[in-house]
Amino acid sequence: MPQPAVGDIRDPRMLRAMAHPLRLRILDAVAFCGSATATEVAEQVGESPANCSWHLRQLARYGFVEEAGGGTGRQRPWRIVLDRHRWGPGGAESTRVGQAAHQVLLDVEYQALREWLGNRHEESPQWRGAGFLTQAVGWCTPAQLAEIGAAINEVLARRLPDPIDPEARPLDSRPVRFIAWGVPARPSEPATADDG
Template structure:
């Protein structure tokens, strides 16, 4: 399994900053499309360049993105890039404020991901057969212990981590590779 740096978030302000819908879109865009300027992002997301610039600075304040100083600037526009790092926060012993901020971030992230899934449902019939057939959605209910659920969590994580270096190293991506969205959760039904 590839190692991937992970930051432990203990500041509820950082979680609330990440939970903003436009910031989630901008961060996602930088992960998928690589370094971009506020102007480029504004065009892709139908927002003003000034608004995108302000939200990019908020993401940078928390170390989620950074100026791509090694890349050429485009006039007054400077490119921004994602800082490749996972995020982890909260457990049962955390402060109520951190847990509430984490709950809001998860709600916003799931809303974003659900919208992306619905967009796939709309466009999948225009895809090639191999991509159409390879995509999936799985839903199930299983009876298991907490240890068994934890083992499934780790197995899924290990599978996904096999490809994690491709996120920030385009040269490691095989020809024909595309960014694939994954969402998985496992929680007691009642």
């Protein structure tokens, strides 16, 4: 199975355009549908079609979505261009915008996790049993940490079908969110008598 394309974001304006809570929900809606009009997106995200149309045009301006062909105006379908993006340290503005983007993305993912935990009792036994949350702490060198991150990305790329092509999705499948991080921990400072 080919690995999904990854877009490198170098322009802080592009990152700023994507790092907006509503735009992230819009991107999810379009990705989940395969293609969707502003009206269809609006129904999924609880916003007006006009507002969604404006945000879709902004996302298109920076290459996150494109017209899928057919339709006009608000009945024009849009599709995701790339499902995966990455960015890293850059200049001062890129670093500041990147930190804000990470915060927005984590807020969206935390909300999705909280919703799952709060509503999983409503899911079928199969989905309740399949969902997971895992946590670990280990000692790693920078090279080992990089190797673990690459292995996680490789597993996801190998196991997951093309997220953009609805025809590649297995029967009875549904969108599943994955998030993982490996960040160096700061050891706790030992307590002193003054802390008491």
